[in-house]
Every structure is written in C-alpha cells, then in structure tokens.
Amino acid sequence: MRWLCLALCLLATDAAAARRMAVVVGANAAAPGRTQLRYAHVDAESVAQALVEVADFTAEEIDLLLDPTPEEVMAALDRRLAMLSGLREETMLLFYYSGHADHASLYPGGTPLPLAAIKERLSDEKASVRVGIVDACSGGGWTGSKGLHATEQFEIDLPLALANVLLVDRLALALDRGVTAARLALGCGALAGLGALTRPGHVFFAGLFLLYVLVRRRGTAAAALMVGLVLLIAPWTARNYAVYGRPVLIASEGGITFWTGNHPLAIGEGDLAANPAIKRDNLRVRAAHPGWTPEELEPVYYREALASIAAAPLRWLTLLPRKVFYLFVPVGPSYTLHSSRYLVASVASWGLLLPMAIAGLVVLGQGGRLPRGVLLLAASAVAASLVFFPQERFRLSGLDPAALVLAAGALALATAPRRPPTTPQTAA
Numbered sequence: 001m002r003w004l005c006l007a008l009c010l011l012a013t014d015a016a017a018a019r020r021m022a023v024v025v026g027a028n029a030a031a032p033g034r035t036q037l038r039y040a041h042v043d044a045e046s047v048a049q050a051l052v053e054v055a056d057f058t059a060e061e062i063d064l065l066l067d068p069t070p071e072e073v074m075a076a077l078d079r080r081l082a083m084l085s086g087l088r089e090e091t092m093l094l095f096y097y098s099g100h101a102d103h104a105s106l107y108p109g110g111t112p113l114p115l116a117a118i119k120e121r122l123s124d125e126k127a128s129v130r131v132g133i134v135d136a137c138s139g140g141g142w143t144g145s146k147g148l149h150a151t152e153q154f155e156i157d158l159p160l161a162l163a164n165v166l167l168v169d170r171l172a173l174a175l176d177r178g179v180t181a182a183r184l185a186l187g188c189g190a191l192a193g194l195g196a197l198t199r200p201g202h203v204f205f206a207g208l209f210l211l212y213v214l215v216r217r218r219g220t221a222a223a224a225l226m227v228g229l230v231l232l233i234a235p236w237t238a239r240n241y242a243v244y245g246r247p248v249l250i251a252s253e254g255g256i257t258f259w260t261g262n263h264p265l266a267i268g269e270g271d272l273a274a275n276p277a278i279k280r281d282n283l284r285v286r287a288a289h290p291g292w293t294p295e296e297l298e299p300v301y302y303r304e305a306l307a308s309i310a311a312a313p314l315r316w317l318t319l320l321p322r323k324v325f326y327l328f329v330p331v332g333p334s335y336t337l338h339s340s341r342y343l344v345a346s347v348a349s350w351g352l353l354l355p356m357a358i359a360g361l362v363v364l365g366q367g368g369r370l371p372r373g374v375l376l377l378a379a380s381a382v383a384a385s386l387v388f389f390p391q392e393r394f395r396l397s398g399l400d401p402a403a404l405v406l407a408a409g410a411l412a413l414a415t416a417p418r419r420p421p422t423t424p425q426t427a428a
Contacts, residue, residue, distance in 0.1 A: 027099025189228020261389030268322030269332030360406030
C-alpha cells in the first residue's frame with residue numbers, strides 16, 4: 001500500500017484549489033467460475049479511509065460501494081461527473097476498484113461490467129483530471145491506449161513442476177533397475193495431480209509420464225501413479241461438475257483457447273489479439289449467444305472447433321507442424337505485436353539457448369545420462385501447443401526449463417576435469 005499512499009499524497013498537493021470526487025468499489029462476490037474473495041471490501045475501505053486521512057477528501061466526496069451492481073457503479077460515476085460539470089476550478093474524479101476482473105470486464109457483485117463503459121466515464125471531460133485504479137488480477141485490459149497488449153492469464157509454478165520432474169526422474173531410474181517403486185510412483189502421481197491443479201497445463205506432463213510407464217510395461221507403477229493422480233484431481237473434477245453441470249477435468253477456460261488454436265483461419269500461433277480475423281469471428285459466437293457467461297460458452301467453442309477439424313482434417317493436420325515451428329522459433333504474430341526490441345530479445349535469447357540444449361541432448365544421450373523427467377517436461381510443452389497453440393506459458397513452464405537443464409548438462413560435461421587413462425598392472 002505504500003505506493004498508493006504516495007499517490008494519494010500527490011493527489012492531496014492541491015487539495016485546497018481543486019474539487020475532487022471519488023467512487024471506491026470493493027467486490028468480494030465471485031465472478032462466474034471463480035471463488036469468492038475475502039479482502040476486496042477491506043481494500044476498498046482502506047482506500048476510502050486513506051483518501052480522507054491522507055489526501056484530505058471529505059466523506060461526502062466519496063462513494064464507498066461494497067458488492068454493488070454494475071448499474072450502481074455507473075450511476076455513482078454519472079452522479080459524481082454531473083456534480084463536477086460546469087465548475088470553473090480544477091476538478092478530479094478518482095475511480096478505484098478491488099475485485100475480480102478479466103481483460104474485458106470488471107465484476108462488481110459478480111456481474112460483468114465492461115471496461116469500455118468505465119473508460120468512457122473516465123474519458124469524460126466534465127472532470128479535468130480522471131484517475132482510474134483497478135486492483136485485480138488480469139485487470140489490465142484498459143491499458144491498451146498506453147501501448148500495452150493484454151493476453152491470456154497464466155501461472156508459473158516452476159518449483160512444484162520441477163520437483164515433480166526430479167521425482168519422476170528418480171522413478172525412471174528405479175524402473176531401470178527393475179524396482180517396482182509403487183510408493184514412489186504414488187508420490188509422483190500425487191505431486192503431478194497437485195501440479196495440474198495449480199497449473200492445468202501440467203496435466204500433459206502427467207499424461208505423458210503415465211504413457212511412458214505403460215510403454216515400459218510397469219503395470220504396478222502405472223497403477224500407483226494413476227491412483228495418486230485420481231486422489232488429487234477427482235475431488236476438484238467432482239466440484240466442477242456440481243458447479244458447471246458438465247464434466248470439467250480441472251480448468252473451465254480451455255474451450256476458447258482450443259477454438260482459437262484450431263480455427264479454420266488459424267496460422268499456428270497467436271491468441272485472439274494476434275489474429276484479428278479470428279477475433280472478429282469470436283464476436284459472431286458471442287452475438288449468437290447473448291448474455292452467456294464465458295463458462296457457458298465453453299462447450300460451444302469445443303463443439304465448433306471439433307466440427308471444423310472433422311470437416312477438414314487435412315487442413316488441421318497441416319496446421320500441426322506450423323504449431324511446432326512457432327513453438328521453437330519465436331517469430332509469430334504474438335511476438336511481432338510487441339516492440340522490435342522484445343522480438344529481438346526473444347529471438348536472440350532463445351537462439352543462444354537452443355543450440356546449447358541440442359548439444360546437451362546429444363552429449364548426455366551418448367553418455368547414457370538423458371534426464372527422462374526433463375525430456376517429458378519438454379514434450380508436454382509440445383503436446384500442449386499441438387492441442388491448443390504455442391504460447392509463452394508453455395515455453396516458460398516446459399520448454400525453457402528443459403532447455404536450460406540440457407544446456408547446463410552439456411556445459412558441465414564439457415568443463416569437467418578429464419581423468420587420465422589408467423594402465424592395467426601386471427603381476428611381476
């Protein structure tokens with residue numbers, strides 16, 4: 001909160017010479033498909049208190065709204081703008097929101113309020129200065145006017161994923177020695193399930209390792225691995241069925257990503273922002289289902305995508321190698337949308353790392369030291385990209401760590417001191 005207090009102090013600089021109004025919103029209510037928040041009300045109340053105590057607002061100049069409806073938020077903004085209209089002195093309208101949000105909407109009272117409507121009010125010149133603060137995950141969608149580009153939310157839980165990779169590597173070594181290792185396999189499955197719950201893309205890693213164990217014909221280890229996965233994931237899947245009324249393994253937002261990556265107009269890379277034609281077609285889908293929440297639209301996206309694949313399987317098959325290309329070569333539209341420096345940095349850093357990783361793969365393979373867990377992590381990034389489309393979240397959590405480990409392995413072997421050859425001694 002220190003940065004906010006500093007900002008409020010700056011707002012207080014000309015308090016005597018300005019007429020200021022504030023609309024402060026705290027929304028604990030759950031947005032569709034999300035859990036209820038605990039501290040958004042506290043945040044809003046703290047900001048309102050700081051406005052009074054630090055920035056010299058009066059209580060009458062502040063609307064503090066806790067879990068209001070979108071209509072109540074807009075009415076408060078309109079009322080405050082009307083009060084500031086026509087005043088000759090400097091005027092300011094401050095809007096603060098704490099709660100759920102996404103790239104397109106805030107969710108006061110758990111109901112979507114388009115960010116475009118908030119932007120429209122904060123562009124109204126009835127107030128000479130307009131300040132907006134959105135304290136929410138994925139709430140940066142309205143910053144596009146400053147050159148930022150909103151993308152899909154993602155999480156990076158590398159410590160948990162890498163712990164699972166290390167445990168998987170231990171299990172692979174145990175299987176090589178002919179050890180059943182049922183308890184170790186159970187732990188691997190449980191950790192993989194926990195990793196998938198915190199980062200749904202990790203389910204690809206779990207599935208690939210299960211396939212690896214089955215191919216090795218280790219039935220006991222495979223069964224223990226499956227038990228560990230089911231124990232962790234099944235309760236959440238049951239909860240999703242109760243909430244959505246349909247089977248949802250872990251996350252409920254995969255439909256639009258699957259639809260985007262396998263759309264007839266897909267080029268093999270880039271989300272909606274990077275593919276304007278697909279983005280326009282998404283407006284068609286939403287217009288055909290007015291008032292539907294993103295969760296309600298998920299089955300629609302899946303049905304359309306699967307229907308388009310079935311209608312043109314050859315087109316879809318030719319899309320797969322392009323997905324793999326863009327995963328390993330970061331030159332797609334999602335990279336070119338950013339500044340040229342971002343593109344150069346992405347290409348240069350990956351261009352340096354990839355050859356070293358390939359060298360590590362060769363050197364470690366020749367020495368019989370290939371880390372199976374790391375290779376399966378890289379393969380899971382490829383699998384996720386084939387199912388959906390190449391995204392930085394797949395590279396950051398799968399491909400990049402694997403490449404770093406392989407490159408480090410090559411460097412370690414290249415710089416290791418060489419032992420002098422020993423000559424066998426003969427008996428005198």
